[in-house]
Amino acid sequence: DAGITQSPRHKVTETGTPVTLRCHQTENHRYMYWYRQDPGHGLRLIHYSYGVKDTDKGEVSDGYSVSRSKTEDFLLTLESATSSQTSVYFCATQGGGARENQPQHFGDGTRLSIL
Amino acid sequence: QKEVEQNSGPLSVPEGAIASLNCTYSDRGSQSFFWYRQYSGKSPELIMFIYSNGDKEDGRFTAQLNKASQYVSLLIRDSQPSDSATYLCAARGYNTDKLIFGTGTRLQVFP
Numbered sequence: 001d002a003g004i005t006q007s008p009r010h011k012v013t014e015t016g017t018p019v020t021l022r023c024h025q026t027e028n029h030r031y032m033y034w035y036r037q038d039p040g041h042g043l044r045l046i047h048y049s050y051g052v053k054d055t056d057k058g059e060v061s062d063g064y065s066v067s068r069s070k071t072e073d074f075l076l077t078l079e080s081a082t083s084s085q086t087s088v089y090f091c092a093t094q095g096g097g098a099r100e101n102q103p104q105h106f107g108d109g110t111r112l113s114i115l
Numbered sequence: 116q117k118e119v120e121q122n123s124g125p126l127s128v129p130e131g132a133i134a135s136l137n138c139t140y141s142d143r144g145s146q147s148f149f150w151y152r153q154y155s156g157k158s159p160e161l162i163m164f165i166y167s168n169g170d171k172e173d174g175r176f177t178a179q180l181n182k183a184s185q186y187v188s189l190l191i192r193d194s195q196p197s198d199s200a201t202y203l204c205a206a207r208g209y210n211t212d213k214l215i216f217g218t219g220t221r222l223q224v225f226p
Binding site: 031103105 | 147149151157158159160161164166203205212213214216217218219
């Protein structure tokens with residue numbers, strides 16, 4: 001949807017290792033978002049970007065950092081992965097224009113397991 | 116804490132019936148509302164959105180918004196087994212590009 005590619009799609013890693021997830025979009029959308037989805041919590045915003053090099057924190061940003069060096073790519077980094085960060089991670093994008101008319105579109109997700 | 120509340124379900128309806136999914140929100144300044152469908156193991160996909168009071172129809176789907184009651188609903192007419200999924204409601208607050216999601220309602224349509 002909306003030309004959003006997340007990589008990797010699945011990853012298993014060990015506690016304490018750094019992990020980087022990539023979101024690539026081909027729609028030239030201004031806004032990009034990283035969410036995590038856990039049972040009982042729904043989708044929670046980790047970080048988002050409103051332009052190249054412009055990012056801000058969401059509600060669950062501790063332990064995560066992001067970077068956006070070009071419009072099409074938004075990277076999410078877990079500096080030192082913990083088991084509590086085991087989750088499904090979704091990237092979303094949103095175009096510019098009047099906010100009420102702009103939905104977010106989601107990538108296929110990354111299933112991350114931290115042992 | 117701005118919240119979007121949904122009954123987790125499951126909501127079970129027979130094939131061909133109308134399914135009614137409900138959502139309430141706490142931020143009175145919320146401007147627009149979005150309904151997503153999520154099949155198990157898949158990503159959320161947009162069904163429709165609404166930002167004016169009243170009804171908005173798109174095929175078998177109708178979104179209803181009542182800002183005075185802080186209530187949004189999604190009606191699915193002629194429900195099919197393929198509509199069985201979790202439905203997520205999301206709200207966008209005033210002057211923000213962030214969405215607040217509910218935890219979703221699981222819908223089961225049985226033949």
